[in-house]
Amino acid sequence: MVRGFLPALFWLARSRAARWGIGFIFTYMSFVIPVERLRETATLLAFYHPRPGYPLHILIVPKRALGSLAELRPQDSDFTADLFQTVQSLVAEFNLEEAGYRLISNGGRYQDVPHLHFHLISDRP
């Protein structure tokens, strides 16, 4: 089910019209997202990318409806604090200081899914 549901959600999310749908799901129904949670806080979920582009490819996604970096507001500081703490915790767990890692967020034309997300990647599994 993991392999079917989440790619379907991502596929759906590529349509701009579906933007409010995915925002709604992450905001109000994140409990139905059938992924193995690497981290979950009050403000975000972190999980393996369903279609990884790197040997280690983790997505970090806010639970609230934020379309992109451009929509982050001062009152989202609880999410950004959780974001960096989650990165630090994953870096420690996966020994990424040693392996090397990159935190990426795409915006505008480079953003494929219209819900804010960060990629934490490494070329070593």
Place this chain on the structure above:
Amino acid sequence: MVRGFLPALFWLARSRAARWGIGFIFTYMSFVIPVERLRETATLLAFYHPRPGYPLHILIVPKRALGSLAELRPQDSDFTADLFQTVQSLVAEFNLEEAGYRLISNGGRYQDVPHLHFHLISDRP
């Protein structure tokens, strides 16, 4: 001078021993850094990368001594708030929603300069 001083600073910074030097300069002497500031706030500087790897390549650097993402602390929320506001402001100025953009921070083995920095890049100038 821009072309000489900043690459020299970056070259120096590659040495781990120089880490406290670059931290000191960004923290206490950022006024001496001879770059065209795209943005400057109480907590950060944003300027063109002296050796760009993309048609648009901006560096966003905290003024305080932070070695990497791993060293960000809860009390750095003023910097992270400035960071995202600066990104939004640059995205607007350079019309990056249209062009596409990517915010990147490298860590561990992928980080070349031992002072926290974010790259804001686009493949269109």
